[in-house]
Amino acid sequence: MGNKQTIFTDEQLDAYQDCTFFTRKEILRLHGRYHELAPHLVPMDYTNDPDVKVPLALIVNMPELKENPFRNRIVESFSEDGQGNLSFNDFVDMFSVLSEMAPRELKAIYAFKIYDFNVDNYICKEDLEKTLNKLTKEELTPEEVNLVCEKAIEEADLDGDSKLSFADFENMISRAPDFLSTFHIRI
Amino acid sequence: MRRMSVFPQHGTALGNLGLTANEIRQETENNTSELVSDLVNLSAGARFEAIRSLHVPFNEKKTIRNRVNSVKLSKTILAADCRQQVSRSFRRFRASLASAMQHLVIWQDTLKEIGGRFGTSVLSYFLFLKWLLQFNLFSLIINFCFITIPQIVHAPNISSITGFRGLELLTGVGYFNKTVLFYGGYNGEVIVSKPAYNMQLAYFFTIAAYLVLCGVSLIYSTSRSFQKNFALETGPVSGGAWRLLCSWDFSVVNEKAIQYNKNNLAIQLKESLSERLQEKNKMSRSDRIKHLSLHLLAWLLSLGLALGSCAGIYFLGTNRELAFSFSHDPSDLGAEASTLLLPVVVSLFNLIVPLLYSLISKIESYSNPRAKIYISIVRTVILKMSILGILCFYWLSFVPTNISCWESFVGQSVYRLLIIDFIFCLLGIFFGEFLRNVIGTMCIQSLGVPEFDIARNVLDLIYGQTLAWIGIYFSPLLPVMQVLKLFIIFYLKKISLSMNCQPPKHTGRAAQIQTVFIALLFFPSFVGALSMVAFTVWSLKPSDQCGPFQGLNTPFHTIFNWTHSLPETHWVRWIFENILRSELFYYLISLIVLVITYFLWQITRGRKELIKTLREQIVNEGKDKAFLLNKLQNLQKERREMASYRPQDFDQTPHFNPNWMNTLPMDM
Numbered sequence: 001m002g003n004k005q006t007i008f009t010d011e012q013l014d015a016y017q018d019c020t021f022f023t024r025k026e027i028l029r030l031h032g033r034y035h036e037l038a039p040h041l042v043p044m045d046y047t048n049d050p051d052v053k054v055p056l057a058l059i060v061n062m063p064e065l066k067e068n069p070f071r072n073r074i075v076e077s078f079s080e081d082g083q084g085n086l087s088f089n090d091f092v093d094m095f096s097v098l099s100e101m102a103p104r105e106l107k108a109i110y111a112f113k114i115y116d117f118n119v120d121n122y123i124c125k126e127d128l129e130k131t132l133n134k135l136t137k138e139e140l141t142p143e144e145v146n147l148v149c150e151k152a153i154e155e156a157d158l159d160g161d162s163k164l165s166f167a168d169f170e171n172m173i174s175r176a177p178d179f180l181s182t183f184h185i186r187i
Numbered sequence: 188m189r190r191m192s193v194f195p196q197h198g199t200a201l202g203n204l205g206l207t208a209n210e211i212r213q214e215t216e217n218n219t220s221e222l223v224s225d226l227v228n229l230s231a232g233a234r235f236e237a238i239r240s241l242h243v244p245f246n247e248k249k250t251i252r253n254r255v256n257s258v259k260l261s262k263t264i265l266a267a268d269c270r271q272q273v274s275r276s277f278r279r280f281r282a283s284l285a286s287a288m289q290h291l292v293i294w295q296d297t298l299k300e301i302g303g304r305f306g307t308s309v310l311s312y313f314l315f316l317k318w319l320l321q322f323n324l325f326s327l328i329i330n331f332c333f334i335t336i337p338q339i340v341h342a343p344n345i346s347s348i349t350g351f352r353g354l355e356l357l358t359g360v361g362y363f364n365k366t367v368l369f370y371g372g373y374n375g376e377v378i379v380s381k382p383a384y385n386m387q388l389a390y391f392f393t394i395a396a397y398l399v400l401c402g403v404s405l406i407y408s409t410s411r412s413f414q415k416n417f418a419l420e421t422g423p424v425s426g427g428a429w430r431l432l433c434s435w436d437f438s439v440v441n442e443k444a445i446q447y448n449k450n451n452l453a454i455q456l457k458e459s460l461s462e463r464l465q466e467k468n469k470m471s472r473s474d475r476i477k478h479l480s481l482h483l484l485a486w487l488l489s490l491g492l493a494l495g496s497c498a499g500i501y502f503l504g505t506n507r508e509l510a511f512s513f514s515h516d517p518s519d520l521g522a523e524a525s526t527l528l529l530p531v532v533v534s535l536f537n538l539i540v541p542l543l544y545s546l547i548s549k550i551e552s553y554s555n556p557r558a559k560i561y562i563s564i565v566r567t568v569i570l571k572m573s574i575l576g577i578l579c580f581y582w583l584s585f586v587p588t589n590i591s592c593w594e595s596f597v598g599q600s601v602y603r604l605l606i607i608d609f610i611f612c613l614l615g616i617f618f619g620e621f622l623r624n625v626i627g628t629m630c631i632q633s634l635g636v637p638e639f640d641i642a643r644n645v646l647d648l649i650y651g652q653t654l655a656w657i658g659i660y661f662s663p664l665l666p667v668m669q670v671l672k673l674f675i676i677f678y679l680k681k682i683s684l685s686m687n688c689q690p691p692k693h694t695g696r697a698a699q700i701q702t703v704f705i706a707l708l709f710f711p712s713f714v715g716a717l718s719m720v721a722f723t724v725w726s727l728k729p730s731d732q733c734g735p736f737q738g739l740n741t742p743f744h745t746i747f748n749w750t751h752s753l754p755e756t757h758w759v760r761w762i763f764e765n766i767l768r769s770e771l772f773y774y775l776i777s778l779i780v781l782v783i784t785y786f787l788w789q790i791t792r793g794r795k796e797l798i799k800t801l802r803e804q805i806v807n808e809g810k811d812k813a814f815l816l817n818k819l820q821n822l823q824k825e826r827r828e829m830a831s832y833r834p835q836d837f838d839q840t841p842h843f844n845p846n847w848m849n850t851l852p853m854d855m
């Protein structure tokens with residue numbers, strides 16, 4: 001086009017554009033942000049696809065994630081090893097799903113993964129209690145926490161196994177049109 | 188398209204079914220090949236959307252994309268290189284167009300900051316403001332290019348009667364009277380240049396085209412918003428599950444705001460718990476009658492207030508000394524200032540009566556807090572639209588018979604209304620938010636920091652936009668004012684929000700209220716403005732001494748004159764006379780539209796039934812699963828007991844994972 005950048009080859013940028021919801025400019029900007037997180041670790045030249053992963057501790061310090069109660073779970077859900085170490089591809093993937101152009105189904109899948117703390121493909125009562133504690137800290141007594149979680153499972157559980165499977169979760173999301181705009185992090 | 192299984196087939200899941208590693212790999216490979224062949228059959232745009240929406244990590248997406256591309260290439264006839272180059276350069280062009288368009292987007296960073304600090308519902312107000320700004324900018328550009336520039340270039344020499352005095356900016360008369368700002372500054376001659384430019388047609392068609400485009404854009408936005416946000420509302424939606432899992436706003440990044448949201452969530456959860464725990468007390472009959480009569484009283488009071496304001500405005504407007512003294516003596520400063528009285532009274536009504544409404548609503552009791560918000564919105568909309576309605580009635584029935592060059596008068600009235608509304612908005616920010624914040628934090632601690640009332644602010648924006656749409660026909664450059672006003676209000680509201688207000692506490696169902704606002708912008712606001720302009724163009728006699736439509740019976744007659752000037756067999760003339768002017772055409776169109784609407788309504792009903800059935804099916808499958816698991820466990824227990832009796836019959840206990848059903852792919 002005119003912009004001579006040497007960070008990615010054109011084929012790489014095409015692949016990023018086809019597989020995520022970002023444009024070329026945004027991908028280059030994302031690379032800049034990724035590089036800022038760990039300048040000594042992340043090379044400026046990605047043309048030969050280096051295998052570099054930024055650890056969890058550095059990523060959750062980003063201003064967009066720093067105050068988010070679920071920051072650890074978000075980063076873990078998008079990492080390949082489940083420990084929160086993101087390569088650049090995972091980083092781009094994460095913000096692509098969290099952008100405003102991602103469709104509801106895709107967001108629902110990742111939201112389910114985030115709320116599933118023990119990674120057993122179900123949101124059970126313990127997962128809900130952990131979610132609630134992250135969202136309210138010390139304002140609710142343990143009995144109230146227990147009651148709220150029980151009520152939540154009672155409402156959303158359709159197939160009666162006293163935990164929320166992905167189908168239950170998706171059913172609940174379909175009745176909440178705000179979800180698309182609240183499950184959104186701008187970068 | 189066949190959906191890939193939600194959770195990747197890692198070894199553990201399928202391993203429970205007793206498959207070996209090779210079989211697992213084979214199964215995954217089969218899935219991927221089927222996916223690739225599905226994707227190849229889609230069109231290019233749909234294919235990339237589908238690839239982007241796959242819920243697999245990025246590297247797998249890239250592999251799938253490369254495979255799809257190679258399959259597509261192997262199927263082409265042209266040389267592989269050429270085809271690849273063409274498609275790639277086309278995609279790059281589209282992407283660069285998208286990123287160039289992003290440059291035109293204003294306020295991107297500011298909106299991000301607002302969303303980060305105050306959350307999505309407050310952000311929706313600012314997005315609404317930006318959207319209105321786009322409407323007005325578009326109108327300004329086309330009006331300026333097609334109407335004003337030709338008029339300025341070929342302007343006859345009109346010298347103003349009075350020199351420029353400062354009051355013009357507020358009242359719009361005097362120096363501005365015969366300028367291109369208002370209808371009177373245009374004349375309808377045909378500019379004789381190389382392509383003859385008919386000013387009458389230009390004026391008519393520019394305004395008509397703009398209003399039609401606005402209407403189309405509003406209908407599209409309303410239906411899109413309705414489709415996204417008024418989804419299936421069956422079952423309890425304000426319960427704990429929703430609040431816990433779907434309502435947390437991820438886009439807020441400011442620490443204080445997050446703490447605030449956490450507090451709110453805790454309070455709402457406690458409230459909903461205490462509601463649950465309390466016995467739902469059945470209201471006695473006399474209580475119910477009391478509530479109903481209070482509601483009735485409140486409605487009567489509100490409608491009475493609205494009616495009273497309308498009557499007051501009408502009598503003020505038709506007061507001959509006030510209204511018309513100015514047009515008789517244009518150099519009288521006092522008379523000019525007195526024209527400001529009506530706009531000030533209108534703005535005062537718009538400010539005070541909604542406050543009275545909120546006082547009235549305190550005597551009523553609502554079972555549902557959302558009902559309260561909706562009812563107050565309805566009452567405020569009735570008030571504002573009836574005020575605008577009475578003003579339009581006054582402008583269209585009383586004014587044309589009493590003032591010469593009445594369109595300019597109407598344009599100037601709208602201009603004054605907009606300016607005074609803007610001034611009141613500034614005063615409202617200062618007194619309503621700044622002083623209230625000072626009082627709430629320093630003097631009377633119990634009042635607290637004021638909440639940012641989204642509904643009231645959005646309704647004010649809608650009111651201003653309705654005025655702007657009404658005024659476009661009478662004052663083509665009015666959008667300048669509206670653009671400036673929206674610009675300044677954006678920055679002032681942002682500053683006031685950060686300094687003075689706090690975000691609203693009850694943010695549930697924000698998407699639905701958004702839809703209601705967009706629908707309000709279309710239905711009473713735009714449709715009302717359009718009908719007023721249409722009535723003026725269709726049936727009112729334009730003034731004789733000024734404006735582009737002098738001497739005609741109605742402005743619509745320009746079309747008649749133009750089509751009559753075309754030769755008999757010209758296609759435009761034929762379409763106009765045989766289709767647009769014939770009633771049969773409209774009857775047919777209405778009939779067809781009604782039939783199609785009826786069909787679509789029946790389809791919707793059928794789909795609702797289907798959704799209900801599918802929900803019941805999910806519940807039944809859950810029950811089946813529980814039943815089967817129970818039976819399996821009983822069977823296992825029996826076998827184990829029998830094995831303990833007769834161990835020689837059973838060499839090995841069957842290794843069975845009771846959870847095997849959970850590991851099946853979702854689409855089975």
